Amino acid sequence: GQNIDQPTEMTATEGAIVQINCTYQTSGFNGLFWYQQHAGEAPTFLSYNVLDGLEEKGRFSSFLSRSKGYSYLLLKELQMKDSASYLCAVRDQTGANNLFFGTGTRLTVIP
Amino acid sequence: DTEVTQTPKHLVMGMTNKKSLKCEQHMGHRAMYWYKQKAKKPPELMFVYSYEKLSINESVPSRFSPECPNSSLLNLHLHALQPEDSALYLCASSQDITSGSYEQYFGPGTRLTVT
Numbered sequence: 001g002q003n004i005d006q007p008t009e010m011t012a013t014e015g016a017i018v019q020i021n022c023t024y025q026t027s028g029f030n031g032l033f034w035y036q037q038h039a040g041e042a043p044t045f046l047s048y049n050v051l052d053g054l055e056e057k058g059r060f061s062s063f064l065s066r067s068k069g070y071s072y073l074l075l076k077e078l079q080m081k082d083s084a085s086y087l088c089a090v091r092d093q094t095g096a097n098n099l100f101f102g103t104g105t106r107l108t109v110i111p
Numbered sequence: 112d113t114e115v116t117q118t119p120k121h122l123v124m125g126m127t128n129k130k131s132l133k134c135e136q137h138m139g140h141r142a143m144y145w146y147k148q149k150a151k152k153p154p155e156l157m158f159v160y161s162y163e164k165l166s167i168n169e170s171v172p173s174r175f176s177p178e179c180p181n182s183s184l185l186n187l188h189l190h191a192l193q194p195e196d197s198a199l200y201l202c203a204s205s206q207d208i209t210s211g212s213y214e215q216y217f218g219p220g221t222r223l224t225v226t
Contacts, residue, residue: 101153
């Protein structure tokens with residue numbers, strides 16, 4: 001099975017940096033995805049990690065440590081529009097390569 | 112075109128009604144998915160189609176019936192639903208299910224209310 005944990009809620013200030021953590025336990029790890037989801041809208045893809053290390057994409061970076069079962073999403077220069085839920089999802093090849101989502105972290109950016 | 116479209120956007124139905132949700136993509140993706148998402152919860156996988164064949168059925172009740180008429184279209188037929196089935200139904204697609212690197216693209220969802 002899969003067990004994916006994220007903090008439920010976080011609050012950060014506009015212009016600041018925030019780190020959203022995700023820990024996972026899965027038998028057939030085959031990649032980790034981060035998605036952003038605004039309330040009532042579809043999840044949109046942010047990043048993908050399959051090897052250890054940091055992937056940077058503009059204001060967003062994602063880190064993976066497979067040995068620790070750990071990932072984080074780093075958001076820099078926060079903007080009000082970054083207020084959303086951030087979903088960590090693990091692809092499990094023993095689960096037909098399907099995505100298994102964590103509960104999501106609701107980020108609120110305040111002025 | 113990296114868009115997945117879903118219709119209708121909103122649907123209200125009674126417990127005795129029959130309705131269908133529709134999903135379409137023109138990215139040439141060969142895997143399509145149905146997810147159910149309750150408020151403040153993550154998406155839960157319902158069905159996976161790979162090359163127009165049902166690959167995964169995650170123990171979904173028979174009142175939900177998926178159909179994949181062709182590689183671009185995915186339907187979800189609804190019959191005799193319960194109020195607890197009220198949720199956001201998301202469709203997604205990806206290149207295929209064999210490669211781990213392919214992300215899933217999600218549609219905007221259908222907000223379903225069962226009265």
